[in-house]
Amino acid sequence: MVAPATGTEFAAVVNPLAGPVPSVEVPTAEILAFHRRLPGYEPTPLLSVPALAERLEVGSLLVKAESSRFGLPAFKMLGASWAVYKTLRERLGSDLEPWHDVDELAERLSALRPFTLVAATDGNHGRAVARMARLVGLGARIFVPAGTSDARIAGIVAEGAEVIVVPGNYDAAVARSAEDEGPRAAVISDTSWPGYRDVPRWVSEGYSTMFTEIDDALAAAGRRQPDTVVVPIGVGALAAAAVEHARRHGGRGALVGVEPTDAACATASALSGDLVTLEGEQRSIMVGLNCGTPSPIAWPLVSRGLAGFLTIGDEWARRAVRELAAVGIEAGETGAAALGGLDALRDRGAADALECLFGPTADVLVLVTEGASDLAAWRRILGVEVVGATATEAP
């Protein structure tokens, strides 16, 4: 068996499939209006971190910090909520409007009950689906791969969901969840498979709000779109949303994806020219990225829209967690992955074209997608008390 990549493994790969991306229409204004009606909606901060820009030798470093989104420690509720809403609308066969808050939305769903939302997760997506189910008064059944930490399971259970541990990896949990689709249950997956495309497309659409907020914050600060955007990749639904956003801006901004060395399924797929499923189990501490197969529906965007990929061992994620904490940004191992990729690239240098995306005049945006979703793990990585906060709101 291959030893897991727990250290400073690193590779930079120029995407051989990069090219024009297909055009996808996303109703971004409608999606933002939907999110605004959910309890606790607030744009997450776009932070300028000059200390990191200096150390990484880039012109400026912006962090979109998803440490707390609707009170949950990751960005995932953006996609899960919109996908749940669109699914329920379709199941009821009628428009759910008008509604002003979730209580009214829950009332409109009374004809549907009893009804269960089903999902597979490494933690964050399932917790978000469970939260949405609770908000609108539906049941939730969430499948997690073996080895999911107690803290992550507890987070999902706290939303009132039933949690079932599936032997094997994330892909196995996805396959098991798909069996539960039925008249009284809908599967809300962030990845697609043959015959199941709409829901994961809505998940990815829901992430557009993160980019709408970035646009608004940049405009308010009088800043232009970044030169380079660094995005973590699990199944690629978030990266697909980033590609779609860049396309809307006329292709401005090069996108670079970051994956754990052990779960680099998008990188492997790009290198092989088509979708690849990795063998065995993915055991990175960047658990949200532990996926063995890219989402087929995200792939046409991810495969063409990304300039390149960085694959990193776990130690880079730990370092990035510490670096972000030192500037006052709470990020879990998955959330810190994008910065970890950038750190590794700067530390190692790369004998290929990717270096030119991170030059001394480049404005770089890093998507920090998660807070301390497993508090004990986060504290273990820090090892010390965190003091000092030097991140500031952009500009």
Ligand SMILES: Cc1ncc(COP(=O)(O)O)c(C=O)c1O
């Ligand atoms: C915190 C976090 N960041 C990034 C990702 C990757 O998103 P995607 O699976 O859409 O590539 C995930 C996926 O679960 C996640 O939980």
